[in-house]
Amino acid sequence: MVDSEIELSELQRTRQEKAEALRKRGTEPYPPHAARTDTTAQAKDRYARVEPTLPEGGEDNAELTLVGRLISRRHQGKTIFAHIRDGFGELQLYIRRDDVGEEAFEDFLKLYDLGDFVQASGRLFRTRAGEVSLRVSDISMLSKALNAPPEKWHGLQDVETRYRQRYADLIANEEVREVFIKRSKIVSSIRRFLDGRGFIEVETPTLQPLYGGAAARPFTTIHHALGQTFYLRIADELYLKRLIVGGFERVYEIAKDFRNEGMDRNHQPEFTMLEWYEAYADYRHVMAMTEDLIRQIAADVFGEPRFTKDDNEIDVSAPFARKTLRDAIKEASGVDYVALLGREELLAAARAAGADIASDTVWPRIVDELLKQFVRPNLIQPTFLLDYPVELSPLAKRKPDDPTHVERFQLYIGGGEIANAFSELNDPMDQLARFLGQQRDREAGDEEAMPIDEDYVNALMYGMPPTGGIGIGIDRLTMLLTDQPNIRDVILFPAMRALPKRGPGRAVESAG
RNA sequence: GGGCCGCUAGCUCAAUUGGCAGAGCAACUGACUCUUAAUCAGUUGGUUGGAGGUUCGAGUCCUCCGCGGCUCACCA
Structure with a gap:
């Protein structure tokens, strides 16, 4: 990335400028340390334990520090509600200008975006709407995101992007x-x-000098020092x-x-x-x-x-049910391959039973086809x-x-x-x-x-x-x-055809 | 590899017969001290996957290319 000219999209540029603005006032947008005291899940567990001992609408008196990605924000005058998500769940932040100070409050509105990683300290309470939340006394940036997260309601739908940019898929789709x-x-x-x-x-x-153990075509490669083919x-x-x-x-x-x-x-x-x-x-x-x-x-x-x-x-x-392949095929298709040892005979019987089999199929493959076409689809249990x-x-x-x-x-x-x-x-x-x-x-x-x-x-x-x-x-x-x-x-990074070379920096097309 | 379908703003999607490229979210400006798909007012944002072609005019029709999905064939 050092010597390449990256063309940022307008949205990326806006966020980059916010990171610079933080830097100019002495706040590192990518600080090296976090100071989490609890995960969101631990915080919720804690509140569940202490809530019965609190007066109605009371605050837990412990000061917690939570971290996570900012995933939603609702601004309402001099208060902000926001949710953060860490690896264990989500938790709502309740931020009042009177609690965090005007500067931090304005920064959070102007310089923080959805997708940023933040750190918030404060005390747990339950809102009138009933949600356990952190009343924030201090909030800071842990990592500024330049790409906007996918749309909050529909998530990331595009199949190709989901596979090519699994990180975005994982952010968007629980x-x-x-x-x-x-x-x-x-x-x-x-x-x-x-x-x-x-x-x-x-x-x-x-890397094997000879492949085996299955019927398949291998990938072939070369070890230069040995001057030898490996599979x-x-x-x-x-x-x-x-x-x-x-x-x-x-x-x-x-x-x-x-x-x-x-x-x-x-x-x-x-x-x-x-x-x-x-x-x-x-x-x-x-x-x-x-x-x-x-x-x-x-x-x-x-x-x-x-x-x-x-x-x-x-x-x-x-x-589990147990049956021989022979019986399973016989029951499902009426064809008893053990009694039909000739290729032509078996092929004729299989086709008579309704199987779709190419004429040049060898005997064992015909058996395999009978299994695939008649038996397998019905083996649910x-x-x-x-x-x-x-x-x-x-x-x-x-x-x-x-x-x-x-x-x-x-x-x-x-x-x-x-x-x-x-x-x-x-x-x-x-x-x-x-x-x-x-x-x-x-x-x-x-x-x-x-x-x-x-x-x-x-x-x-x-x-x-x-x-x-x-x-x-x-x-x-x-x-x-x-x-x-x-x-x-079920594979995190499935194989995909490489995209043609083009400029980096685009949010969607740059992977691959 | 074959057949069919798709590709429009950062994301999710519209665009009638070929006739001014739009909405919601996000972003930006502002209002609002218990919201939760917050709300309200306003603004910006597009090489419609790429290259050609037809046409007065192409997101739309044609050709080629790229990437993807489904499906068939092979395989686990």
Whole structure:
């Protein structure tokens, strides 16, 4: 900012001039220290405690100093009512010229604006209208804002500005703040849950020499000193299982994954995934644990095992429904894919049932389409679908009684996939064979097929105990629990296309 | 990437058939010592996303470009 010419808007210039006016009279508009004695919430709590001991209309005799952003101001002759908001709530200030002196009173009117951070000292009382307020004896500037806050009644509506300038969105829209507070509660609930069960939280590489653990296109980058290509991880899975090989029995990681694919209401290029792995557990154990986890999160976030998503009341208190993928598809579409092992046969049956499927779709993808089109939209209440065709699951262990299927489950709630888990494949030679199968798909043009990870196979050759593992998309889980329809509404700074270069200083267009 | 829709003052939104670009909030000037979307009187603020074109005349119609939303395809 030092050497750039910033063209301020008229409103910004007006505010800048006010900051200069304060400076000229010896008041720093950006002082280094605040002297808060109480948050707005503490102040209200305090008044609730002392009010019964006060005479009617009496003032608390304690002098408090509160801080916050000035969010409203109503001037009435020689009094001003204003609200400040801090991180804990809002509180009304009652400012009388006789209390603060003429100069401070005039300054507050002329040089302070909505959006400024202020510090106010005074005593608590209740107004005739019934609102607990601070009768101000002293007020000062903590930080002069040059941008006007968004309109007070409608807030900030413009979707693009809300995402590009999340700071303005958070200032203007209380419900947006609440979504991200809930997200934080969800994540801390997860950590508490896993920590309490003897898991350790670990960190594995974001920059990986080889990507794996999921079917997706990666972001590619170059490490200059090594002269080597790295990939941003698309999953943590293979590293976490290396740790199981190494002897850690219970590990988890909550981390950003990156996938270089399309963006829509359910997809962002970077997103947050929880994965955990437990030695000597199978997918049924993981399933039981997942159910407990969801129940705990609901209790922590809502205080009850019920919440609303898309106008559906979802109840997580009862045992979650469990059915095999085969039965679920058969019930919903009449198609029994296990009896239709030929691609043509399955495609014909799926289309006869009304599915919209492209002609060149491969067998496992047809099964996936049947799931998407017939089953998934109806899985509103929590439902585990289990036992997937091996072709869909290159890292999962086969069922002992049916090698065409793997011990895998997905959890669906509110019509969306919340978790994907399986008994981990620990047979190194089977794993190698699956990688080779992926390699063939890759050579056939499937850009999302996994590359062969020889080091991972090498790790398995040291022996991995029977292990259960799971991935839970934190963003999707948050969408479910905050009833948000778009993933961007649960990611603070969603990816957006960069704006073309233009002059800084405009309130709206300058971000990005 | 395809289809559809959108972009007007700092914010929220108007503008009839192509005919003077407006309102509320914010800001500015003033009145008002218990207001709370305060009220009242007045004032300022615009490259209508950008560039072209058609036209006597374009926010409005056409072309191209930018950004965004919804949706379809792929994916979690």
